[in-house]
Amino acid sequence: MENRRLFLFKGFMWVLAGLAAAVAVLRFALGLGVSTALSDTTPWGLWIGFDVMGGVALAAGGFVMAAVVHVFHQERYHAAARPAILTAFLGYGAVAVGLLFDLGLPWNIWHPIIFWNPRSPLFEVAWCVMLYLTVLALEIAPVILVKTPFQKLHGLLSRLALPIMILGIMLSTLHQSSLGSLLLIMPFRVHPLWYSHLLPELFFVSAICLGLSMVMLESSVTSWLYKREPEMEMLSGLARLASFALAFYFLFKMVDLAIQHKLGLIFDGSWPSSLFIIEMLLSAVIPAVLFAIPAVRRSSKALWFLAACSVGGFVLDRINASGLSQVWATRNFYFPAWTEFAISLGIVSACVLVFLFIEEHFPVDPHALEQTEAERKKQESALPAFAPFAQVWLGEGWRKSARVYSFLFVLAMAFGLTVAPKTEPVLQMPAKRAVGADILRMGPGPRYVYFDHKKHQDEAGGDKSCCICHHLHQKGDVGTPCVVCHQKMFLPTNIFNHEAHVAALNGKASCALCHGEAEPVKVAPLAKKCSECHEKDFMAQNPAVKVFDSKWAPSYKDAMHKMCIPCHEEKAKDPKVNQPNLGRCGACHDSGTATEKAYLAKFPDSSKPGGVK
Amino acid sequence: MIENPCILTDVTKCIGCEQCVAACKKINGLPEAGAPPRPGATPDGLSADRWTTVIRKPDNHFVRKQCRHCLQPACVSVCPVGALQKTPEGPVIYDKSICMGCRYCMLGCPYGIPHYQWDSANPSVRKCILCYPSLKSGKIDKPACVTACPTQATIFGAREEMLQEAKRRLKAEPSKYIQKVWGETEVGGTSVLYIADISLDFLAWNGGKQLTDEPLPTLTWAALKPVPFEFIGMGAVMGSIYWIIERRKKLMAEKARENASEEGPNGK
Numbered sequence: 001m002e003n004r005r006l007f008l009f010k011g012f013m014w015v016l017a018g019l020a021a022a023v024a025v026l027r028f029a030l031g032l033g034v035s036t037a038l039s040d041t042t043p044w045g046l047w048i049g050f051d052v053m054g055g056v057a058l059a060a061g062g063f064v065m066a067a068v069v070h071v072f073h074q075e076r077y078h079a080a081a082r083p084a085i086l087t088a089f090l091g092y093g094a095v096a097v098g099l100l101f102d103l104g105l106p107w108n109i110w111h112p113i114i115f116w117n118p119r120s121p122l123f124e125v126a127w128c129v130m131l132y133l134t135v136l137a138l139e140i141a142p143v144i145l146v147k148t149p150f151q152k153l154h155g156l157l158s159r160l161a162l163p164i165m166i167l168g169i170m171l172s173t174l175h176q177s178s179l180g181s182l183l184l185i186m187p188f189r190v191h192p193l194w195y196s197h198l199l200p201e202l203f204f205v206s207a208i209c210l211g212l213s214m215v216m217l218e219s220s221v222t223s224w225l226y227k228r229e230p231e232m233e234m235l236s237g238l239a240r241l242a243s244f245a246l247a248f249y250f251l252f253k254m255v256d257l258a259i260q261h262k263l264g265l266i267f268d269g270s271w272p273s274s275l276f277i278i279e280m281l282l283s284a285v286i287p288a289v290l291f292a293i294p295a296v297r298r299s300s301k302a303l304w305f306l307a308a309c310s311v312g313g314f315v316l317d318r319i320n321a322s323g324l325s326q327v328w329a330t331r332n333f334y335f336p337a338w339t340e341f342a343i344s345l346g347i348v349s350a351c352v353l354v355f356l357f358i359e360e361h362f363p364v365d366p367h368a369l370e371q372t373e374a375e376r377k378k379q380e381s382a383l384p385a386f387a388p389f390a391q392v393w394l395g396e397g398w399r400k401s402a403r404v405y406s407f408l409f410v411l412a413m414a415f416g417l418t419v420a421p422k423t424e425p426v427l428q429m430p431a432k433r434a435v436g437a438d439i440l441r442m443g444p445g446p447r448y449v450y451f452d453h454k455k456h457q458d459e460a461g462g463d464k465s466c467c468i469c470h471h472l473h474q475k476g477d478v479g480t481p482c483v484v485c486h487q488k489m490f491l492p493t494n495i496f497n498h499e500a501h502v503a504a505l506n507g508k509a510s511c512a513l514c515h516g517e518a519e520p521v522k523v524a525p526l527a528k529k530c531s532e533c534h535e536k537d538f539m540a541q542n543p544a545v546k547v548f549d550s551k552w553a554p555s556y557k558d559a560m561h562k563m564c565i566p567c568h569e570e571k572a573k574d575p576k577v578n579q580p581n582l583g584r585c586g587a588c589h590d591s592g593t594a595t596e597k598a599y600l601a602k603f604p605d606s607s608k609p610g611g612v613k
Numbered sequence: 614m615i616e617n618p619c620i621l622t623d624v625t626k627c628i629g630c631e632q633c634v635a636a637c638k639k640i641n642g643l644p645e646a647g648a649p650p651r652p653g654a655t656p657d658g659l660s661a662d663r664w665t666t667v668i669r670k671p672d673n674h675f676v677r678k679q680c681r682h683c684l685q686p687a688c689v690s691v692c693p694v695g696a697l698q699k700t701p702e703g704p705v706i707y708d709k710s711i712c713m714g715c716r717y718c719m720l721g722c723p724y725g726i727p728h729y730q731w732d733s734a735n736p737s738v739r740k741c742i743l744c745y746p747s748l749k750s751g752k753i754d755k756p757a758c759v760t761a762c763p764t765q766a767t768i769f770g771a772r773e774e775m776l777q778e779a780k781r782r783l784k785a786e787p788s789k790y791i792q793k794v795w796g797e798t799e800v801g802g803t804s805v806l807y808i809a810d811i812s813l814d815f816l817a818w819n820g821g822k823q824l825t826d827e828p829l830p831t832l833t834w835a836a837l838k839p840v841p842f843e844f845i846g847m848g849a850v851m852g853s854i855y856w857i858i859e860r861r862k863k864l865m866a867e868k869a870r871e872n873a874s875e876e877g878p879n880g881k
Contacts, residue, residue, distance in 0.1 A: 039652060072858065
């Protein structure tokens with residue numbers, strides 16, 4: 001292990017990949033509900049905002065460098081072109097993998113090939129990404145093929161390189177801008193600071209800026225990892241280009257906002273406006289200004305920091321436009337579940353690992369390959385190393401690291417499988433009872449029922465009658481507050497105490513009393529009904545309520561619906577009561593009665609300024 | 614089945630009994646008690662298992678919400694594979710066998726109608742389909758929700774008739790209603806119309822402030838139409854830039870060689 005820095009970095013990448021693998025299992029087995037915080041108000045989250053929108057933009061370095069080097073003949077940037085194209089290829093691969101996670105029906109991902117809707121921008125994006133992935137594969141193939149026996153194919157592809165490059169640039173222009181077109185249909189969701197009819201053009205320009213920054217960042221990171229000298233001449237040249245591109249982007253954005261009379265929104269102090277200011281500072285203003293200073297361009301540390309700053313800013317732009325800014329309309333603050341982060345990071349780390357593998361084994365950057373191959377030779381010719389205490393041969397360098405990496409991967413996966421959630425999150429809806437208990441209000445929003453609690457209570461037998469509706473069998477137990485069992489008022493609660501029954505019925509010999517001799521498995525649904533033994537204990541006082549034989553105490557809604565309705569329907573038929581409409585929904589849910597209005601006026605809804613009227 | 618089927622809902626007549634919801638669940642085979650709501654569920658009460666809902670508003674106003682079956686639906690235009698289709702008769706329907714599950718339709722809809730089966734590993738997009746299969750086969754002549762309504766707050770007919778009926782009611786009792794038919798012109802017109810004595814703008818995202826009478830699909834089409842030209846144009850520009858620079862380089866190289874050869878003999 002010559003390079004400890006690289007070893008640790010790769011190990012960390014393997015841990016992230018293992019964690020993602022665990023979440024992936026749950027995602028495909030149990031669905032999106034369990035593994036994400038997405039919802040009907042926020043159907044697109046981190047996987048679209050970061051992996052797809054951000055991923056495509058991050059991979060823009062590929063087409064930008066192809067244009068700079070091969071079309072504009074700026075040969076001094078040649079060293080950056082191949083790694084950029086390789087990154088683009090892996091980046092688009094990551095987008096496709098990310099989509100497999102995000103799509104609800106990932107096995108239908110190929111459908112755009114045969115089912116066409118040319119009016120959908122997403123259809124265009126799908127086609128461009130498919131084609132561009134192929135083009136990138138063709139661009140990168142010669143690098144791989146040169147080390148294989150297929151030399152004829154290598155020659156052919158090398159000769160076709162230029163038309164392929166140009167086709168790649170054409171395709172990139174289309175889908176980089178189409179990602180902006182995706183948002184055009186939703187002026188009602190995207191905040192005005194991001195919404196513009198020029199979204200496609202803005203996305204295209206920002207993709208070029210991001211492409212340049214990303215190439216700089218990537219080159220800096222690889223030279224740090226492999227402990228090489230940063231290629232300063234190339235980097236400062238790119239920084240100069242980037243400062244022009246970023247300044248242009250900033251002006252474009254400001255002019256666009258000015259034309260739409262939206263400049264005032266930038267400083268209105270709202271949450272989207274702060275997001276916008278942060279985004280613009282990070283992505284364009286700070287890097288554009290500092291890149292323009294020659295002294296800054298000579299410092300490798302400053303360049304790598306500024307490139308990271310700009311990349312972060314533009315990724316934030318994509319996330320803002322496709323998600324965060326929409327909170328303005330949806331009023332639902334979505335924050336990704338940790339499982340979503342795990343998948344996103346896992347995909348990135350897998351790509352990084354593949355990138356490093358290809359760079360170490362194929363002539364992506366010929367100079368770098370020489371270095372790594374020399375190092376590998378040195379390792380191979382070194383004497384075998386033994387573990388200091390066990391005196392066991394550790395194997396050659398690569399085998400040893402492979403063992404460590406696979407161990408880390410499996411460990412992370414096992415950890416992920418243990419801690420990842422297996423059930424869906426449920427919205428906690430507090431059931432509120434208005435003071436006076438005459439109006440039942442439940443859930444979010446004004447949903448209420450007119451219910452004269454006192455009248456019902458008096459009719460059922462006064463103070464001790466609660467359990468007639470709310471408890472089914474715990475006779476005499478009026479001391480236990482409802483919330484002890486009913487943590488969630490909308491869900492039924494198990495009221496059957498198995499242990500107490502076992503103890504009362506002389507231990508294990510009594511199983512058959514409830515479960516039956518022939519019953520293959522001793523499970524609750526097959527057991528005897530409670531009422532078979534406890535008939536006397538159930539609600540003898542209220543003949544209108546049907547005998548309940550469930551082991552579950554009803555939820556609020558069930559207690560009301562299942563128990564009120566039969567009684568009401570019966571009374572409606574009774575000529576003595578003379579209320580033929582008592583059985584209809586409107587008897588409770590109907591509003592407009594003077595009594596109800598008076599009650600509601602007395603108990604305003606504290607959550608709303610106007611109150612429920 | 615009639616052409617341009619349309620539902621007219623008169624908010625002043627609705628008593629909020631939710632018989633329409635029950636009937637809708639029955640005919641579409643939806644579970645009576647659907648999955649418990651997730652954090653972030655839409656506050657209107659719609660879900661993958663509840664395709665129509667009654668929103669309770671102050672002063673005993675009940676507003677039934679369902680798919681609007683727009684004349685130029687945004688959801689249909691954004692679906693990359695055409696899983697959502699506007700039928701020739703009018704209702705907007707969904708075909709799961711084509712869907713990829715990208716959920717773009719849920720973002721494209723200005724009313725937030727399509728909902729997703731988050732709790733399933735094989736999920737569908739779900740929304741009101743105006744009982745299209747049953748209407749088409751002639752099994753029923755009105756959508757189930759309309760048949761179930763005890764107060765005729767929601768009625769069914771051809772769009773032109775419903776529009777006339779709405780305007781007749783507005784005219785007959787001008788003091789009772791706000792003089793507007795919701796759905797007549799917004800986003801190019803919808804096949805579910807409303808008349809009411811309160812504003813119904815809340816049915817759309819953000820109070821419908823960004824919606825105009827222009828159909829939403831035109832917003833994207835304006836950007837997509839020139840795409841083939843942009844594609845070819847970019848290729849032509851890149852190709853010619855390459856050619857010009859290449860040629861200039863070649864000329865310069867030639868000139869340099871000429872200079873060298875001219876200087877050569879003179880120097881001797």
